[in-house]
Amino acid sequence: MPNPIYLDYAAATPVDGDAIIAARRYATKIFYNPSSAHFLGQKASFAVERAREQCARAIGADNSEIYFTCGGTEAINWAMRCVLSQGTRIAVSAIEHDAVIANAELLSSGGGFVDYIKPNVLGTVTAEALEKSIGTDTSLVCVMAVNNITGAIQPIKELCQAAHKHGALFFTDAVQAINGIKIDVKDWDVDLLAVSGHKFYAPKGVGFLYVKKGVKITPLLYGGEQEHNLRAGTIDVPSVVAMGVAIEKAQANVAKYNEYTAAVVDAFESNLAYGETVRCEKKTADIISRVFYFPNKSIDGGRLAVALSCAGVCCSVGSACSAGSAVPPRTLTEMGVAHPECSVRFSFGKTTTVFQAERAAKIVNRTVRKLIG
Numbered sequence: 001m002p003n004p005i006y007l008d009y010a011a012a013t014p015v016d017g018d019a020i021i022a023a024r025r026y027a028t029k030i031f032y033n034p035s036s037a038h039f040l041g042q043k044a045s046f047a048v049e050r051a052r053e054q055c056a057r058a059i060g061a062d063n064s065e066i067y068f069t070c071g072g073t074e075a076i077n078w079a080m081r082c083v084l085s086q087g088t089r090i091a092v093s094a095i096e097h098d099a100v101i102a103n104a105e106l107l108s109s110g111g112g113f114v115d116y117i118k119p120n121v122l123g124t125v126t127a128e129a130l131e132k133s134i135g136t137d138t139s140l141v142c143v144m145a146v147n148n149i150t151g152a153i154q155p156i157k158e159l160c161q162a163a164h165k166h167g168a169l170f171f172t173d174a175v176q177a178i179n180g181i182k183i184d185v186k187d188w189d190v191d192l193l194a195v196s197g198h199k200f201y202a203p204k205g206v207g208f209l210y211v212k213k214g215v216k217i218t219p220l221l222y223g224g225e226q227e228h229n230l231r232a233g234t235i236d237v238p239s240v241v242a243m244g245v246a247i248e249k250a251q252a253n254v255a256k257y258n259e260y261t262a263a264v265v266d267a268f269e270s271n272l273a274y275g276e277t278v279r280c281e282k283k284t285a286d287i288i289s290r291v292f293y294f295p296n297k298s299i300d301g302g303r304l305a306v307a308l309s310c311a312g313v314c315c316s317v318g319s320a321c322s323a324g325s326a327v328p329p330r331t332l333t334e335m336g337v338a339h340p341e342c343s344v345r346f347s348f349g350k351t352t353t354v355f356q357a358e359r360a361a362k363i364v365n366r367t368v369r370k371l372i373g
């Protein structure tokens with residue numbers, strides 16, 4: 001396929017050049033096990049601690065509050081499972097990623113109780129909706145910081161205050177938030193926060209869990225004594241080094257990133273002849289969901305995404321993890337969007353050009369015209 005256009009940055013981003021340069025030394029020269037007591041191992045351990053400091057500083061945390069994981073899904077499972085063992089009632093927003101929903105369903109199937117908090121029609125989970133959904137026995141509230149289908153930014157500080165008022169801990173999945181919003185865990189006062197490297201120009205298979213000082217967690221993975229005896233397994237040193245560089249860059253460039261991706265998305269949308277973008281109260285610029293509904297000729301999002309892929313535009317229907325599912329994205333259904341089954345998600349990054357966005361829009365127009373005959 002000559003010159004394909006990639007509009008699926010919410011699924012994966014390329015690794016940043018500076019992050020690769022920093023990581024390479026730890027893959028080849030300083031490849032030692034950071035848990036080894038000898039001085040070569042300590043060189044690797046020093047790099048891990050520097051990366052921990054970069055991750056902590058980027059989100060306003062202390063170094064001791066950062067625990068490395070092998071990505072967002074592990075961080076989410078860890079955050080939820082260790083708290084689930086402390087209570088049997090949780091509240092989760094109805095627009096969470098599958099990793100959160102699956103853990104909530106696991107709790108329900110084991111006899112626990114889950115309250116689902118609905119978003120409003122503009123994709124926001126409000127503090128009022130949260131307060132209506134929880135009780136004094138709720139041990140944990142989970143609301144993501146940025147939605148992976150619409151880019152909707154959630155009012156985490158207010159949601160967290162509301163959860164604390166009722167005595168519950170607050171966990172946020174910040175996997176899609178690092179490029180588009182400034183994170184300050186102390187200002188938000190969240191108890192737990194999950195991050196994944198491959199959404200912000202770091203490698204796949206690396207992430208971390210932030211755990212506020214004083215919040216008690218138990219291990220998810222048992223074995224060695226890594227991460228203060230709380231997360232067994234040898235740390236992937238090159239990947240955490242890359243993540244440290246990438247998160248610092250991403251958080252330092254949030255304003256520039258939003259300005260750039262907004263211009264690219266504007267070039268895309270203003271050249272589209274069909275469909276309606278799902279509107280949100282407050283959102284990052286880089287993710288849009290668009291509904292292509294035609295009353296006389298129904299084309300579902302899955303069919304359109306396949307046709308677009310054949311025409312050279314790579315986008316997705318819902319999240320990459322649910323790409324094989326015939327069910328429309330939960331987020332849109334819960335918001336009450338009409339015809340969510342006709343939606344496609346386009347997501348943009350710092351390497352998408354205005355030229356690509358305009359060309360992609362023209363390919364979308366041509367493909368839709370073909371499908372509606």
Ligand code: PLP
Pocket residue numbers: 010011070071072073074076097099144146147148173175176196197198205207319320321
């Ligand atoms: N949470 C959100 C909002 C996501 O978009 C994703 C991945 O798409 C995940 C969690 C899972 O992260 P990972 O792929 O690192 O396991």
